[in-house]
Amino acid sequence: MKNKISLTVNNIQYSLDPIPGETLADLLRNRLRLTGTKIGCGEAECGACTVLVDGEPIMSCIYPAERADGKNITTIEGLAQRVHEVMKLHPLQEAFVEHGAVQCGFCIPGQIMTAYALLKRNPNPNSDEIRFALKDTLCRCAGYPTIENAIIAAAESLRTGEPVKLPNIPDSIHTHNVVGHTHLRPDAIEKVTGDAIYTDDLVFDGMLYAKARRAMVPHAILKKLDITKAKALKGVVAVLTADDIPGEHNHGLVIFDWPTMIGIGERVRYVGDALAIVAAESQQIAEQASALIEAEFDLQPVITNPVQARQAGQPQLHPNGNLLKHIKVRKGDMDKGFAEADVILEHTFHTPITDHAFLEPECSIAVPVKPDRSSGDLSGFRLEIYVGSQIPYQDKTQVARVMGWDESRVRVVGQLMGGGFGGKEDVMGQIHSAMLANVTGRPVKLLFDRHESLLVHPKRHATQIRVKIGAKKNGRIVACESELYGDTGAYASLGEKVMTRATTHSAGPYDIKHVRADCYAMYTNNPPAGAFRGFGVTQSAFAVESMMDMLAEKLNIEPVELRRMNALHVGSITNTGQELKESVGLTECIDRVEGEMLKVSGLSKVELFKPRVTLDTPHLVRSWGFAAAYKNTGLGGGAPDISGADVELYEDGTFQVRSSSAEMGQGLVSVMRMIVAEEMSVAPDKVRVLVMDTDLTPNGGPTTASRQTYVTGNASRYAAKTLRDEITGSMAEKYDVKPEQIKFKDGIVHVNGTSLTYADVYKEMKGMGKNPCVRYEYEAPKTQPLGTGGDMHFAFSFGVQAAEVEVNTQTGEVRVLKVIAANDVGMAVNPLGLRGQVEGGVMMGLGNALTEEFIMDNGYVVTDHLARYRVPGIMLTPEITAIIVEHPTAEGPYGAKGVGEICSIPTTPAITNAIYNAVGVRIDKTPVDQEMIAREIWEREGK
Amino acid sequence: MNLWQNFIRPKNLSEAMDAFARAARPLVPIAGGTDLMLDLEQGRHEPVQTLLDVTSIAEMTLLEVRGNELFIGAAVPVNRISLDPLIATHAQALAEAAALIAGPQVRNVATLGGNVAHALPAADGTIALTALNAEAEIAGITGTHRIPFQELFLGPGKSSLKHGEELLVGFHLPLTNNHQASCFKRIMRPQGVALPIINCAVWLERENDKVNQIRIAVGPGASTPWRAAEAEKFLAGKSMNDETINAALEILLAQIGFRSSARRASADYRRHIVDGLFRDVIQSAWERAVLTLKL
Ligand SMILES: Cc1cc2nc3c(=O)[nH]c(=O)nc-3n(C[C@H](O)[C@H](O)[C@H](O)COP(=O)(O)OP(=O)(O)OC[C@H]3O[C@@H](n4cnc5c(N)ncnc54)[C@H](O)[C@@H]3O)c2cc1C
Numbered sequence A: 001m002k003n004k005i006s007l008t009v010n011n012i013q014y015s016l017d018p019i020p021g022e023t024l025a026d027l028l029r030n031r032l033r034l035t036g037t038k039i040g041c042g043e044a045e046c047g048a049c050t051v052l053v054d055g056e057p058i059m060s061c062i063y064p065a066e067r068a069d070g071k072n073i074t075t076i077e078g079l080a081q082r083v084h085e086v087m088k089l090h091p092l093q094e095a096f097v098e099h100g101a102v103q104c105g106f107c108i109p110g111q112i113m114t115a116y117a118l119l120k121r122n123p124n125p126n127s128d129e130i131r132f133a134l135k136d137t138l139c140r141c142a143g144y145p146t147i148e149n150a151i152i153a154a155a156e157s158l159r160t161g162e163p164v165k166l167p168n169i170p171d172s173i174h175t176h177n178v179v180g181h182t183h184l185r186p187d188a189i190e191k192v193t194g195d196a197i198y199t200d201d202l203v204f205d206g207m208l209y210a211k212a213r214r215a216m217v218p219h220a221i222l223k224k225l226d227i228t229k230a231k232a233l234k235g236v237v238a239v240l241t242a243d244d245i246p247g248e249h250n251h252g253l254v255i256f257d258w259p260t261m262i263g264i265g266e267r268v269r270y271v272g273d274a275l276a277i278v279a280a281e282s283q284q285i286a287e288q289a290s291a292l293i294e295a296e297f298d299l300q301p302v303i304t305n306p307v308q309a310r311q312a313g314q315p316q317l318h319p320n321g322n323l324l325k326h327i328k329v330r331k332g333d334m335d336k337g338f339a340e341a342d343v344i345l346e347h348t349f350h351t352p353i354t355d356h357a358f359l360e361p362e363c364s365i366a367v368p369v370k371p372d373r374s375s376g377d378l379s380g381f382r383l384e385i386y387v388g389s390q391i392p393y394q395d396k397t398q399v400a401r402v403m404g405w406d407e408s409r410v411r412v413v414g415q416l417m418g419g420g421f422g423g424k425e426d427v428m429g430q431i432h433s434a435m436l437a438n439v440t441g442r443p444v445k446l447l448f449d450r451h452e453s454l455l456v457h458p459k460r461h462a463t464q465i466r467v468k469i470g471a472k473k474n475g476r477i478v479a480c481e482s483e484l485y486g487d488t489g490a491y492a493s494l495g496e497k498v499m500t501r502a503t504t505h506s507a508g509p510y511d512i513k514h515v516r517a518d519c520y521a522m523y524t525n526n527p528p529a530g531a532f533r534g535f536g537v538t539q540s541a542f543a544v545e546s547m548m549d550m551l552a553e554k555l556n557i558e559p560v561e562l563r564r565m566n567a568l569h570v571g572s573i574t575n576t577g578q579e580l581k582e583s584v585g586l587t588e589c590i591d592r593v594e595g596e597m598l599k600v601s602g603l604s605k606v607e608l609f610k611p612r613v614t615l616d617t618p619h620l621v622r623s624w625g626f627a628a629a630y631k632n633t634g635l636g637g638g639a640p641d642i643s644g645a646d647v648e649l650y651e652d653g654t655f656q657v658r659s660s661s662a663e664m665g666q667g668l669v670s671v672m673r674m675i676v677a678e679e680m681s682v683a684p685d686k687v688r689v690l691v692m693d694t695d696l697t698p699n700g701g702p703t704t705a706s707r708q709t710y711v712t713g714n715a716s717r718y719a720a721k722t723l724r725d726e727i728t729g730s731m732a733e734k735y736d737v738k739p740e741q742i743k744f745k746d747g748i749v750h751v752n753g754t755s756l757t758y759a760d761v762y763k764e765m766k767g768m769g770k771n772p773c774v775r776y777e778y779e780a781p782k783t784q785p786l787g788t789g790g791d792m793h794f795a796f797s798f799g800v801q802a803a804e805v806e807v808n809t810q811t812g813e814v815r816v817l818k819v820i821a822a823n824d825v826g827m828a829v830n831p832l833g834l835r836g837q838v839e840g841g842v843m844m845g846l847g848n849a850l851t852e853e854f855i856m857d858n859g860y861v862v863t864d865h866l867a868r869y870r871v872p873g874i875m876l877t878p879e880i881t882a883i884i885v886e887h888p889t890a891e892g893p894y895g896a897k898g899v900g901e902i903c904s905i906p907t908t909p910a911i912t913n914a915i916y917n918a919v920g921v922r923i924d925k926t927p928v929d930q931e932m933i934a935r936e937i938w939e940r941e942g943k
Numbered sequence B: 001m002n003l004w005q006n007f008i009r010p011k012n013l014s015e016a017m018d019a020f021a022r023a024a025r026p027l028v029p030i031a032g033g034t035d036l037m038l039d040l041e042q043g044r045h046e047p048v049q050t051l052l053d054v055t056s057i058a059e060m061t062l063l064e065v066r067g068n069e070l071f072i073g074a075a076v077p078v079n080r081i082s083l084d085p086l087i088a089t090h091a092q093a094l095a096e097a098a099a100l101i102a103g104p105q106v107r108n109v110a111t112l113g114g115n116v117a118h119a120l121p122a123a124d125g126t127i128a129l130t131a132l133n134a135e136a137e138i139a140g141i142t143g144t145h146r147i148p149f150q151e152l153f154l155g156p157g158k159s160s161l162k163h164g165e166e167l168l169v170g171f172h173l174p175l176t177n178n179h180q181a182s183c184f185k186r187i188m189r190p191q192g193v194a195l196p197i198i199n200c201a202v203w204l205e206r207e208n209d210k211v212n213q214i215r216i217a218v219g220p221g222a223s224t225p226w227r228a229a230e231a232e233k234f235l236a237g238k239s240m241n242d243e244t245i246n247a248a249l250e251i252l253l254a255q256i257g258f259r260s261s262a263r264r265a266s267a268d269y270r271r272h273i274v275d276g277l278f279r280d281v282i283q284s285a286w287e288r289a290v291l292t293l294k295l
């Protein structure tokens, strides 16, 4: 028998010794260091690991390496070709870049390889063929329509030899020189060639691999922990328990209630609690060792939902009990409100836990760095933490706190992130890898597999929401009362903030006189719940927008009309007592979605929301549904909302803009680059962007609450403006001209007849002893805490969506055919990036409506693999029409406000309302259960 | 622990049988690995000493007509099955089932043999083969033999193959003659644990408006791949019309053992939706048979 694996990879031959148990993905990534092939799941579900074997796409994560013997392998790194020392992208790669199909980039190698194999076989595929080929290649950023268009464009270019056709994306109506025009991501090229480095792609000399032993029981007191067997295993370098925590035991984003590890006699609150951590010479040994750690528990009764958590006689999970927060919204007088109402409706809704399922599982690497003793620094090492995190500065604080160190000893070096969506705000492995690096003095990588990722990281809150709504006969809503229960799981994370947003938005984007909302954010024994795109509003919008349609039916008023009549407008007072003074594009969103719906369907206003069938398929019923929403931009509620940015001019005349804000695929780096280019009057490619490094970039605050375009956009803008003013001042002084005589145009500084390049300017300023570098700390307009009646938020985005569905009355199956989405984003800084956000937002909303449910069973996780969590793929993608509405907000950069979340919020109720309109089944619990639809229909029809 | 120690790639059946006799145990055959690798990686299957790769065995990757039979090697990837013209002619139901399994990356390696050997009562390829009256060819150290397809199954996840001693070599299918056709369809549920909740394959021979012979498979109709034997008997020789289909459905429903599976479908729901599915499949096969009718 042969004992070598001979294979050809990207035209290079290798002969390698077999390693027992090795997959092709491991061989490519670890031995050949071809890290463009990504691991999103390791279970043949996501397609990120797709490579070609003899021209056919396969999932390399489950392909035994030895089977590749004698085979010809092509990976993403093999597509671009070197032509005269320059890399020439393959048309597919080019098209993905030009069309903006690249967001976080993690799925892109898999998408491109799958598409590449398709085009080899079928040079002119139609939409169905593309969808069939990409069926199981998931993109959580979900720019599926754009991916499809990019493939069509690449196919055409390959057939004709012509350059790749560019997409047609309208500019903002408020364009400037740079902002408002379509702009390519600075990181897109490296993401299509496979060169982009994510945390798990890094290796360091002497690196160890870590694994945490998880409790795997939902509620218990830890009685005993035996680590002797693990310690004795060959290759294990360190095993640490709670006794080894040097500083504070708990971490957290707002409340420090999350134990780094559970100590003996302490309480386990969910299956993902860590009991011990291991560092070993290989991943496999670390895993084996963690499995050898024996724990004994005193099992406790489990709290499975927030309603139970609030009942009397339940175990109390935290020192202050099970109530994280009772959140209250009060406006007007409810008795009066309901007394005025002609019609009162009340209904209760339920939403499940859902998972971000970002394609890149969590990974962090802690690297000890020796102090520079020559500088007199006699402290121990510093730790550099390489991680894709949404809040680098918080990671730093939390690590230092548990290490018992001064924060200056920790540096977080942010890496490209394969998606976040709110799920990478809490620390996951960062503290554990830091502790292990500290005791071993070696770099330590802690990589979650998909299983651990699903088990451990915070989710979207499951909720129960009761809404009672009262309206006049003419449709004016006079009162809305809601009661929410939010399942914040074992630890607080951002639970209080999320449920506050759910509560303040629970009466919808409407002008209502009398509003009352009570929310109970409760601890349970489920995985913690925290931030997730939509931030609580996803759940409450589903409830209230369903109610709106129920009310419309009861009052016999068009659903669109009912919303228009009650819509927030300039001058309205929100439920928390804030007067809206500007930038309320809700009515325009409503009008434009309605107009588009009428146009594409060719139906009348009345017909839109009625069931429609064709003669030969009477069991397939179609109809439209409609929903509206709003979402705050920024932290709000009195929290200072601050972001810092540096802008620096370099010797070669280029600029760098820096902020620790996170790029997780959403496109912030493009926005920062465009803004600085705009302000400095240079081409965007003259501006480099550095983000997420706590040594090198100023604190941009958390990347959450759709805030970064606004706050870090403004910080970049003001830093650039200030630099420009400094340059003006210096040149005025130097050339003895009035500042007004200095003009910036097309990358040149015109000083009264003299034209200076920025390289000249740099020289001049240096010569004057000036450093052309500015730091600007931007603070957004002050907000007021909930309950004080002041301005709780500095801006709101508005969104309206319509969905057309087709329901199969025999099986209850639901297909979404079309979604029309209008979003008031203030101003479209980068229309290309915006489109990706909208497509992805709609798909995430569609998943929330139809497929996604993180299933628990009495505190145990059923959804412990990706195979048990349905992320919508390209096959479920409807035709998505994005309408951008731009009602600028004065303080926002060029008028922009947030977009990341609003585009995802109205999708679910638009779909469920459409289902009702089609078949008369009211969905009050997500995800939609086709069996329940079928059952209601057959019971109704008495079958 | 490594998930496996040795990965062996026998070139033909006799090398494979040699390996059965000699290689370190536990020994498990691996085809595409789309079930087995996951079982190993997720700890549902103990690590093994030897993985015996069946995809390198020449006899098992053949797909050809032999006399009046179609032979499909157990190690033929389902993607090839979904595209092969021989399958399209003689086993439409199988082509349709194979095209529905997973995405192309999985289909390129997943095999029909693996789909069958996994022994699930509603695996798509398995249900198609059930209706196509296949025979399975099995190789063991003592030689090869053929058994009727359904005798491969003992219970959910349990095949009658002797573990580590026998290989499923392939399947023999009668060739499709004129006026014969087959069809496969399934219904999915996209939430939570996504698996087909019900599938159905029908093979029939038609004579004008009369059903000569018919075979109906429904998954999961029992703990092993199930055929609606009573309904088949009833339909044979009957004219095809709504009345006979209604009656056949009633018989099928009386006989079938639908169960409720947590988070997938209740028995009730299955009983309800099998109605439309069955009509749909039988109708398609019926229409196809007219196309192959020699006039
Ligand atoms: C993402 C995904 C989607 C899927 N979707 C579907 C679907 O839609 N429908 C469906 O039916 N299935 C589906 N499957 C299941 C699976 O892919 C199929 O059942 C597949 O056909 C199994 O074949 P394999 O070659 O990969 O088997 P393997 O995993 O290699 O083997 C499976 C079992 O059979 C044994 N075995 C394999 N070949 C032989 C042989 N020749 N002789 C004896 N024993 C043998 C192995 O020892 C093992 O126990 C899906 C799987 C994945 C990962």
Ligand code: FES
Pocket (backbone or CB within 6 Å): A038, A039, A040, A041, A042, A043, A044, A045, A046, A047, A048, A049, A050, A059, A060, A061, A062
């Ligand atoms: S399919 Fe291989 S990593 Fe997800």
Ligand code: FES
Pocket (backbone or CB within 6 Å): A101, A102, A103, A104, A105, A106, A107, A108, A138, A139, A140, A141, A142, A359, A418, A419, A665
């Ligand atoms: S770009 Fe596809 S997962 Fe992010």
